[in-house]
Amino acid sequence: MEKKVLLSEEQPGFGEGLLKALAMDPVEVVKTVKDSGIRGRGGAGFPAGLKWGLAAAASSQVKYVVCNADEGEPGTFKDRVLIEKYSRRLFEGMAVAGYAIGSAQGIVYLRAEYEYLVPVLEEAAGLSVGEGLLGENIRDTGFSFNIEIRVGAGAYVCGEETALLESLEGRAGLPRNKPPYPVSSGYLGKPTVINNVETFCAIPYIILNGAEWYFDLGVGECSGTKLFSISGDVERPGVYELPMGSPLAELLELAGADDVQAVQVGGASGRTIAAQDLGKPLSFKGLPPGGSVIVFDSSVEMTGVLENFMEFFVHESCGQCTPCREGTPQLLKAVEAVMSGAVSSIQELDDYFTLARVMKTTSKCGLGQTAANCFVDIITGFTEFHDHGHHHQGGDV
Ligand SMILES: Cc1cc2nc3c(=O)[nH]c(=O)nc-3n(C[C@H](O)[C@H](O)[C@H](O)COP(=O)(O)O)c2cc1C
Ligand code: SF4
Numbered sequence: 284m285e286k287k288v289l290l291s292e293e294q295p296g297f298g299e300g301l302l303k304a305l306a307m308d309p310v311e312v313v314k315t316v317k318d319s320g321i322r323g324r325g326g327a328g329f330p331a332g333l334k335w336g337l338a339a340a341a342s343s344q345v346k347y348v349v350c351n352a353d354e355g356e357p358g359t360f361k362d363r364v365l366i367e368k369y370s371r372r373l374f375e376g377m378a379v380a381g382y383a384i385g386s387a388q389g390i391v392y393l394r395a396e397y398e399y400l401v402p403v404l405e406e407a408a409g410l411s412v413g414e415g416l417l418g419e420n421i422r423d424t425g426f427s428f429n430i431e432i433r434v435g436a437g438a439y440v441c442g443e444e445t446a447l448l449e450s451l452e453g454r455a456g457l458p459r460n461k462p463p464y465p466v467s468s469g470y471l472g473k474p475t476v477i478n479n480v481e482t483f484c485a486i487p488y489i490i491l492n493g494a495e496w497y498f499d500l501g502v503g504e505c506s507g508t509k510l511f512s513i514s515g516d517v518e519r520p521g522v523y524e525l526p527m528g529s530p531l532a533e534l535l536e537l538a539g540a541d542d543v544q545a546v547q548v549g550g551a552s553g554r555t556i557a558a559q560d561l562g563k564p565l566s567f568k569g570l571p572p573g574g575s576v577i578v579f580d581s582s583v584e585m586t587g588v589l590e591n592f593m594e595f596f597v598h599e600s601c602g603q604c605t606p607c608r609e610g611t612p613q614l615l616k617a618v619e620a621v622m623s624g625a626v627s628s629i630q631e632l633d634d635y636f637t638l639a640r641v642m643k644t645t646s647k648c649g650l651g652q653t654a655a656n657c658f659v660d661i662i663t664g665f666t667e668f669h670d671h672g673h674h675h676q677g678g679d680v
Contacts, residue, residue, distance in 0.1 A: 285537060286500060288508050289365065289372075289484050290524045297371040298416040300487025304379045305424045307490075312383040313339055316486065318494035320506030325351055325442075325479030326549065326573035327649070331486075334476055337466040338384040341474035346386035348377050349451070349470060349477045353394045353435060353442035356550030357595065358575030361510040362480035364522045366393075366400050369484055370407035374417055376483030378428040379490060380476050389430045390470070392447050395437035404432050439599040443648050444477045446601070457603050458648035481510055481574075502528030505566045509574075513538045515547075516580035531570055532561040535578065542580040545665060549573040551592045552653035555585075555660035585665035589657055590618050596654040607651025610642040614658045621666060629668040 304312050317332025338346060350373065354362040365373065377389040391404060408430050411417040419427045433451060435441050441450045445459035448470050469475025485507060489497045498506045505528030514520045518539030525534060531546065546556045549571030556563070556570060565572045579588060593615040602608045617635040620626050639655035646652045662668060 285523060286508055286526050287524045288488055288500065289369070289481070289510060290522070294369075294372075295487070295491055297375055297411065298414065300490040301375045301378050301382075301416060302422065304382055304490045305421065305426060309339065309383050309385065312379060312490065315494050316383070316489060319489045319497040320494075320501075321482065321485060321489065321497065322506070322567055323479055324481035324485070324509065324574070326356065326552075326571070328567040328572075331478060331482055334466055334478070335380060335383050337464075338386075338474045338476045341467050343474050345388075345471075345473045346384055347470040347473055347475040348380045348384070348386050348389040349444075349447070349465075349475055350377055350389065350391045350480055350483055351442065351444065351447060351477055352391055352397065352480050353447060354397070354480070355394060355439040355442040356552065356573060356575050357592075358512060358514055358547065358550055358577045359573070360512045360514075361522045361574050363397060363400070365480050365484050365510070366397070367403060370404050371411055371416075372484045372487060373480055374408060374411050374430055376486035377430065378417060378421070379486050380478070380483065381428040382426055384474070384476055386476070387427045387429065389428060390451065391430060391432045392441075392451060393432060393434050394442075395435050398434050401432055401434065408432075438601075439595075440601045440648070440650055443650065446648070447477070448475070455601075457601050458650075460647070500526055502526050502564065502566075504528075505564070509565065509572050511565070511572075511576050512574055513576040513578065515578035516540065516542065516583070517578050525565070527572065528564045528566040528569070530562050530564055531556065531576070534565065534576060535561060538578075540578045543578060544581045544583060545579045545585055545588075545661075547575070547577040547579070547588070547657070550575040551595055552649070552656060555657055555664060557664055585661050586618060586622050589661040590615070590622065592657045593618050593654075596650070600650060600654070604645075604647040604651060606642045607646045607648075607654060610638050610646075610651065611654055613638055614655060618658070618662075621662065629662075632662065632668075 313335050321331045322328040415422050438456050440446045441456035446456040450456040465475040509527045553571045596611045600607045642655050
């Protein structure tokens with residue numbers, strides 16, 4: 284069932300969650316976020332409370348709260364909807380994070396394509412400042428929190444949190460080595476919490492209604508609700524909110540998908556699912572709940588889709604490390620060979636499946652680590668090689 288919280292018609296007033304947090308001890312705020320079980324909504328699913336606790340424990344006079352609004356994963360547009368409708372909720376969540384970790388400065392990193400949303404964000408910030416919910420000495424609590432809005436330059440890799448920090452600092456968006464993690468050395472070398480737009484937007488509800496309430500919104504062991512952007516061959520594309528752990532089939536029903544050949548879940552870097560797997564849950568242990576769901580009906584040539592994704596990765600690889608820089612064009616070459624009929628057995632692709640595993644294990648950042656997912660899934664699941672019983676060949680990258 285569609286269970287709406289972030290997108291609910293009945294919203295609590297902006298600032299109620301922040302004011303409740305400001306009456307709590309910062310340690311208690313972090314504990315509430317931890318107990319809620321919320322994991323980052325940007326894709327990787329790191330527990331938000333744990334991240335906040337680490338940043339809170341870092342000793343520094345200056346710390347930062349950064350919102351990742353890069354939303355670069357193909358097929359994802361949920362953060363755009365949140366920014367358009369609920370920028371003030373986003374700022375509220377960021378301010379709660381600032382209070383929890385001891386930071387007075389928030390930065391929203393907006394993807395270049397969303398530059399037109401800058402006035403929306405600025406107007407929302409102005410309203411919040413006007414009501415004493417942002418800015419200096421918020422409601423006479425002694426806590427100050429300011430927001431700055433920054434716009435990226437259009438690189439997918441800048442959604443990766445350390446590339447994002449490089450970009451914020453005015454350099455090319457090349458992912459950093461980790462550790463150190465941003466919680467200890469982030470923006471300008473200071474402890475920094477980076478969370479996705481949706482993660483921050485959920486925080487005020489968690490503070491207002493409690494950790495247990497939030498946790499119980501999810502299915503079974505999953506916590507909370509999740510936004511999904513669904514597009515492709517569906518009758519009603521758009522953004523839907525479902526309990527985390529809901530089966531993919533439920534989302535497809537809401538969006539109206541009758542003829543399903545394949546579903547790309549979690550964007551280009553996610554997984555490509557066949558019709559028999561639609562009952563699987565969207566969760567951090569199941570189908571990647573990153574936010575993007577693209578449906579392909581039976582008329583779609585899936586190798587063409589794969590070619591498109593591989594071209595994307597070749598283009599977006601930052602070139603900093605060898606497995607990703609050299610591996611992505613090799614995989615594209617293999618796709619083109621398959622499409623032209625130059626490959627007659629899956630054994631001929633063995634070296635490429637080995638390459639896929641090497642890329643997953645040795646690439647420096649998540650881009651290279653996941654770029655081969657679509658190759659393995661589509662070649663083994665949606666080509667003529669599918670029926671030859673070689674599904675195990677590629678293994679699970
Ligand atoms: C190539 C790449 C692109 C990414 N793009 C985004 C993005 O657009 N938005 C986002 O929130 N996280 C993105 N991430 C994940 C971030 O590195 C980071 O995990 C996230 O911002 C943390 O916030 P969260 O814990 O609230 O999800 C990306 C990661 C990689 C490797
Ligand atoms: S995996 Fe790709 S995008 Fe990431 S650092 Fe290496 S070359 Fe750059």
